[in-house]
Amino acid sequence: VGIITLTTDFGTQDWFVGAMKGVILDLAPQTQVIDITHEIPPGNIAAGAFALASAFNYFPRGTVHVAVVDPGVGSDRPALAVKSERFTFVGPDNGLLSWAMPQPHVKAVYSLDNPKYFLHRVSGTFHGRDVFAPIAAHLVRGVPLAKLGTRMDDFIRLPWPEPKRTGAGISGSVVYIDRFGNGITSIPGEMLRGGSEAWDVCLRGRRVCSVARYYQAVPAGHPVAVVGSTGYLEMAICGGNAAQRLRLNCGTKVQVRSCRRDDVPL
Amino acid sequence: VGIITLTTDFGTQDWFVGAMKGVILDLAPQTQVIDITHEIPPGNIAAGAFALASAFNYFPRGTVHVAVVDPGVGSDRPALAVKSERFTFVGPDNGLLSWAMPQPHVKAVYSLDNPKYFLHRVSGTFHGRDVFAPIAAHLVRGVPLAKLGTRMDDFIRLPWPEPKRTGAGISGSVVYIDRFGNGITSIPGEMLRGGSEAWDVCLRGRRVCSVARYYQAVPAGHPVAVVGSTGYLEMAICGGNAAQRLRLNCGTKVQVRSCRRDDVPL
Amino acid sequence: VGIITLTTDFGTQDWFVGAMKGVILDLAPQTQVIDITHEIPPGNIAAGAFALASAFNYFPRGTVHVAVVDPGVGSDRPALAVKSERFTFVGPDNGLLSWAMPQPHVKAVYSLDNPKYFLHRVSGTFHGRDVFAPIAAHLVRGVPLAKLGTRMDDFIRLPWPEPKRTGAGISGSVVYIDRFGNGITSIPGEMLRGGSEAWDVCLRGRRVCSVARYYQAVPAGHPVAVVGSTGYLEMAICGGNAAQRLRLNCGTKVQVRSCRRDDVPL
Numbered sequence: 031v032g033i034i035t036l037t038t039d040f041g042t043q044d045w046f047v048g049a050m051k052g053v054i055l056d057l058a059p060q061t062q063v064i065d066i067t068h069e070i071p072p073g074n075i076a077a078g079a080f081a082l083a084s085a086f087n088y089f090p091r092g093t094v095h096v097a098v099v100d101p102g103v104g105s106d107r108p109a110l111a112v113k114s115e116r117f118t119f120v121g122p123d124n125g126l127l128s129w130a131m132p133q134p135h136v137k138a139v140y141s142l143d144n145p146k147y148f149l150h151r152v153s154g155t156f157h158g159r160d161v162f163a164p165i166a167a168h169l170v171r172g173v174p175l176a177k178l179g180t181r182m183d184d185f186i187r188l189p190w191p192e193p194k195r196t197g198a199g200i201s202g203s204v205v206y207i208d209r210f211g212n213g214i215t216s217i218p219g220e221m222l223r224g225g226s227e228a229w230d231v232c233l234r235g236r237r238v239c240s241v242a243r244y245y246q247a248v249p250a251g252h253p254v255a256v257v258g259s260t261g262y263l264e265m266a267i268c269g270g271n272a273a274q275r276l277r278l279n280c281g282t283k284v285q286v287r288s289c290r291r292d293d294v295p296l
Numbered sequence: 297v298g299i300i301t302l303t304t305d306f307g308t309q310d311w312f313v314g315a316m317k318g319v320i321l322d323l324a325p326q327t328q329v330i331d332i333t334h335e336i337p338p339g340n341i342a343a344g345a346f347a348l349a350s351a352f353n354y355f356p357r358g359t360v361h362v363a364v365v366d367p368g369v370g371s372d373r374p375a376l377a378v379k380s381e382r383f384t385f386v387g388p389d390n391g392l393l394s395w396a397m398p399q400p401h402v403k404a405v406y407s408l409d410n411p412k413y414f415l416h417r418v419s420g421t422f423h424g425r426d427v428f429a430p431i432a433a434h435l436v437r438g439v440p441l442a443k444l445g446t447r448m449d450d451f452i453r454l455p456w457p458e459p460k461r462t463g464a465g466i467s468g469s470v471v472y473i474d475r476f477g478n479g480i481t482s483i484p485g486e487m488l489r490g491g492s493e494a495w496d497v498c499l500r501g502r503r504v505c506s507v508a509r510y511y512q513a514v515p516a517g518h519p520v521a522v523v524g525s526t527g528y529l530e531m532a533i534c535g536g537n538a539a540q541r542l543r544l545n546c547g548t549k550v551q552v553r554s555c556r557r558d559d560v561p562l
Numbered sequence: 563v564g565i566i567t568l569t570t571d572f573g574t575q576d577w578f579v580g581a582m583k584g585v586i587l588d589l590a591p592q593t594q595v596i597d598i599t600h601e602i603p604p605g606n607i608a609a610g611a612f613a614l615a616s617a618f619n620y621f622p623r624g625t626v627h628v629a630v631v632d633p634g635v636g637s638d639r640p641a642l643a644v645k646s647e648r649f650t651f652v653g654p655d656n657g658l659l660s661w662a663m664p665q666p667h668v669k670a671v672y673s674l675d676n677p678k679y680f681l682h683r684v685s686g687t688f689h690g691r692d693v694f695a696p697i698a699a700h701l702v703r704g705v706p707l708a709k710l711g712t713r714m715d716d717f718i719r720l721p722w723p724e725p726k727r728t729g730a731g732i733s734g735s736v737v738y739i740d741r742f743g744n745g746i747t748s749i750p751g752e753m754l755r756g757g758s759e760a761w762d763v764c765l766r767g768r769r770v771c772s773v774a775r776y777y778q779a780v781p782a783g784h785p786v787a788v789v790g791s792t793g794y795l796e797m798a799i800c801g802g803n804a805a806q807r808l809r810l811n812c813g814t815k816v817q818v819r820s821c822r823r824d825d826v827p828l
């Protein structure tokens with residue numbers, strides 16, 4: 031009785047996710063299939079990579095994480111399985127798995143090239159159902175990776191916008207917009223926890239707010255930055271939509287600078 | 297193998313609900329985690345309270361119901377567990393649990409103040425994952441409430457717009473708009489079942505329709521009121537959206553008056 | 563420990579689906595309840611029929627498939643159970659089950675007319691919770707169909723727009739628009755696999771694209787037709803929304819004609 035998670039851009043409007051679950055349960059009854067999300071914007075590999083990286087680690091050891099945001103479905107991009115100490119990840123080789131699985135955590139990478147473990151008929155458009163779902167089911171039943179495919183050296187990685195220390199502070203960028211319109215940045219909270227400092231946040235060269243401990247530290251409608259639940263600094267509007275109000279997109283630059291006030295705890 | 301339900305405003309676009317389920321399954325494998333809804337409008341405590349109150353009672357004895365609509369997350373509002381004879385409810389102390397748990401049904405109330413049962417690191421913004429999910433998992437595994445927190449006398453209650461009998465009939469108000477645009481009122485069906493009467497429904501002093509037994513009792517596009525599946529009178533447009541067409545909001549007053557026709561069964 | 567799937571137009575905004583699952587788990591604990599979709603457009607029986615027909619067959623033998631798109635709820639349309647060799651289907655008698663269960667696959671049809679197996683109080687508006695959920699739970703627990711209802715001869719069928727061979731090729735029509743805006747037609751891929759032919763696709767008398775093997779066989783923004791994951795020909799825009807761009811609706815006629823190029827494999 032294992033656990034398989036699903037992270038896709040298939041939406042929940044049609045039967046796509048249901049069909050994947052049918053395939054899994056047919057091969058591995060009693061598996062718990064847990065949705066991480068199916069509302070990754072269609073084809074947005076970076077958004078899928080960030081969602082997977084934010085959720086996978088809360089699951090029990092042995093969980094198989096399936097991610098399918100796969101604009102190249104049907105072309106010849108490999109299907110991957112990536113093993114870490116605690117988990118196995120399954121998905122297309124397009125960068126989707128790379129933020130969850132940075133190089134040092136990877137124990138092994140396999141190209142899933144053994145059609146014996148796919149559905150009998152593989153469509154050109156729905157490898158989630160025909161390739162990734164059955165592979166995940168076989169993994170949860172204990173089929174060894176070496177039977178499912180061929181060992182590879184590495185896989186495609188998305189670039190991560192590493193934050194940089196600058197003279198006045200730290201420079202990063204927005205990497206994900208969540209459903210509340212909060213803009214999550216690439217600046218980890220740890221970079222802000224140095225001593226008794228306070229921090230201002232700037233967009234396009236203008237100060238927009240300070241870093242606070244929680245959203246409601248400012249009045250409704252005001253901008254605020256907090257170290258969010260992912261551990262990264264995020265831009266928000268208390269009770270509002272920061273992406274719209276502050277015109278945030280993935281890639282928008284964010285500067286944080288110490289304002290050296292005394293005795294203002296983070 | 298217990299059951300935990302989730303009622304939140306987290307949406308399904310991001311990984312938030314997936315992460316909560318990971319935390320639960322890590323602590324209590326084999327738990328069935330059932331979504332009631334994650335699409336409560338952000339911060340709308342009354343909508344969450346109504347949804348929870350409409351669904352909880354259909355679950356088996358022993359179910360742990362988790363509800364998180366928590367605009368005050370990170371401030372010092374207590375986290376609650378409320379016990380009834382059949383269920384345990386977990387959520388913030390902001391009224392969210394109060395319509396499901398009217399005073400006479402409450403057996404015990406606890407403030408969840410023992411961080412030993414939270415995730416190791418509690419964020420300032422996501423107590424759903426860091427506090428409520430692990431608490432629910434511990435409950436389903438049988439940890440007694442007395443270990444998780446401190447007994448309290450009572451908790452915050454949302455006012456309920458009690459319907460009133462007036463000379464001409466009954467006066468109530470809309471308490472929930474559902475996805476079809478139906479406006480559910482605070483008038484229970486039982487108040488209408490007196491004898492061989494027929495009922496007219498008025499909005500803003502004008503009659504808009506009669507009470508019927510089902511939506512299609514009127515032609516498509518016509519307004520109708522029915523005693524809906526919650527047991528309360530609801531305003532609908534057959535095949536249409538009553539909230540838009542009749543300009544219904546939560547709080548809109550609804551009057552019902554007997555029209556004393558003979559032999560018109562409800 | 564059986565499996566029940568749900569296909570409805572109830573949406574996920576309210577508690578409707580949660581309440582159905584509560585009813586099922588109360589009667590049949592440990593059932594796996596799997597969502598196919600709850601976002602069938604309200605009252606769109608054909609869309610529900612197509613979604614169910616596209617997903618049901620991937621589930622294990624013994625699965626109970628519940629479908630509820632039921633604009634006539636509360637009127638006197640019968641509630642059905644339909645048995646095939648591998649599955650039992652439960653839903654209203656309005657055509658919803660008919661594309662999954664063509665006549666030759668049907669082993670038995672029952673009218674669910676024994677209120678002993680409904681919830682104690684049946685509302686006029688929510689038979690998903692009050693009739694279909696408890697019936698499905700009883701079926702998964704092994705209650706024989708003959709106890710739940712009365713044998714019928716047949717049930718209501720939706721017309722299926724059979725594709726026709728014409729002089730120049732094949733004529734069919736759009737039967738489903740998916741969330742990506744792809745227009746799935748009634749033309750099965752098998753009709754196109756005759757010899758070494760290539761195929762042009764026409765809408766409203768004008769050629770719009772060729773049939774290719776996968777979406778990205780054409781540049782982004784260009785129309786393309788592929789035999790999709792349902793096995794039917796579908797119209798797409800690579801990286802775009804074909805329903806909007808090509809003005810596709812359910813019922814839009816699609817013509818395919820051989821262009822007799824040599825050596826162009828499908």
